[in-house]
Amino acid sequence: MDFSILTDNFGLYLEGFKNTIIASVIALVSSFFLGVIVAVMRISPVKVLNWLGTGYVEFFRNIPVLIITFFFYFGLASIGIELDGLKAGTTALSIYTSAFIAEAIRAGIMSVPKGQMEAARSSGLSYNQSMRLIILPQAIKIVIPSLGNQFINLVKNSSILGVVAGLDLMYQADLISARAFVTFDVYLFVAMFYLVLTIPLSLGVHYLEKRLARSH
Amino acid sequence: MDFAGAYSAGHLKFLLKGFGVTLEVAIISIILSFIIGGAIATVRYSRITFISSLLAVIVETIRNLPLLLIIFFTYFALPEIGLKMPITAAAITALTLFESAMLAEIIRGGLNSIDKGQIEAARSSGLNFIQTLRYIILPQALRRMVPPIVSQFISLLKDTSLAVVIALPELTHNAQIIYGQKNSYVIPMLIMLALMYFIVNFGLSQIARRLELKRV
Numbered sequence: 001m002d003f004s005i006l007t008d009n010f011g012l013y014l015e016g017f018k019n020t021i022i023a024s025v026i027a028l029v030s031s032f033f034l035g036v037i038v039a040v041m042r043i044s045p046v047k048v049l050n051w052l053g054t055g056y057v058e059f060f061r062n063i064p065v066l067i068i069t070f071f072f073y074f075g076l077a078s079i080g081i082e083l084d085g086l087k088a089g090t091t092a093l094s095i096y097t098s099a100f101i102a103e104a105i106r107a108g109i110m111s112v113p114k115g116q117m118e119a120a121r122s123s124g125l126s127y128n129q130s131m132r133l134i135i136l137p138q139a140i141k142i143v144i145p146s147l148g149n150q151f152i153n154l155v156k157n158s159s160i161l162g163v164v165a166g167l168d169l170m171y172q173a174d175l176i177s178a179r180a181f182v183t184f185d186v187y188l189f190v191a192m193f194y195l196v197l198t199i200p201l202s203l204g205v206h207y208l209e210k211r212l213a214r215s216h
Numbered sequence: 217m218d219f220a221g222a223y224s225a226g227h228l229k230f231l232l233k234g235f236g237v238t239l240e241v242a243i244i245s246i247i248l249s250f251i252i253g254g255a256i257a258t259v260r261y262s263r264i265t266f267i268s269s270l271l272a273v274i275v276e277t278i279r280n281l282p283l284l285l286i287i288f289f290t291y292f293a294l295p296e297i298g299l300k301m302p303i304t305a306a307a308i309t310a311l312t313l314f315e316s317a318m319l320a321e322i323i324r325g326g327l328n329s330i331d332k333g334q335i336e337a338a339r340s341s342g343l344n345f346i347q348t349l350r351y352i353i354l355p356q357a358l359r360r361m362v363p364p365i366v367s368q369f370i371s372l373l374k375d376t377s378l379a380v381v382i383a384l385p386e387l388t389h390n391a392q393i394i395y396g397q398k399n400s401y402v403i404p405m406l407i408m409l410a411l412m413y414f415i416v417n418f419g420l421s422q423i424a425r426r427l428e429l430k431r432v
Contacts, residue, residue, distance in 0.1 A: 058418060058421075059410075059414060061421075062370070062374075062421065063414050064377040064413060067377065067406060068410075070406055071403075074395070077402075078399045078400070078403060079403065155282075156283070157282070158282075159283075159285055170282070170284060170288070183292045184297060187285065187293050191281055191289075194280070194281055194285065
């Protein structure tokens, strides 16, 4: 392995690493909020909200994230709305991931005993208040490990930014390999940058899962 | 947006041809991955010390890398060390590498879910390790693994779209060729693309759900 590739292009690698992290973190936060809204819609007693929530989850879970990215990058550009690759990709990642997070949170809500809702309602809280103050805080605690897993997937999936010139690690790698006339070593270092993020995250999630399993 | 022009018979035929390639590559990859992943899981399950730990490291490394990086690496970087493959072979190799690691974990999870008492009972009835695995553990574990394996196949079908970066003539690639002709085709094409993936994957996910219900 030729370490001069890493040292000569360290600025580009770091720039890509930074953008990969930024895109993943922004997408995690926005997909979390979207996911909570959709999860609440899916279990809502209002039929229309219920259908909308279910349709959203089933549609976005079953199509490739690349297609959603193309829609925001090429699709919108074709009708005159130009988003740069970083914005288009991050938006697509947020929408795609929110479908999975919604399912995780819905499962979390279902796992909170029914008596909690009944108790909250009979203490005089409205449905919305009970959901927000009693059910959701408990549900979210249960789903923290699966949110962690979604974050790992996000970091990996953020590599599609490279396909739409999104300035992430994959994109910078393309620039570096065009400049250095090598591919093998360039991408080995890219792999290491990804592993620096994903391996500690995996270990953390594994630890949380074990702790949660013990507490039950 | 020119829906009529985009959905001409010739274009739809071209899309279906791409979809054929998507299915072909996905099916070959899942079969190979099941064999390789099964072998890895069995070795790890039997705890042959050194090989088991080595496989654990390899599996975790691959699972924590973006698939896009692996596809890119297989097609563009491996030729530098003398491993040159045609596009389809490179796509299948990359997908198989990634999916084997995923399936190995699913299969190992299935094997581990069988109560250890069953192994002890089988061994003390005079069966050897291989016989125990074949007649006692596998028949039960395989039934439990089917739903997660179907889910993994859905992921794989979505993930084949990433092979556009190496110009594999699959569904997404063919759609790109069509909407490359005219700006007004872009959104109609992306919608059709999403629908085609959705119909197949949603159908498969319903089958997986039914299998899961049957088990309970």
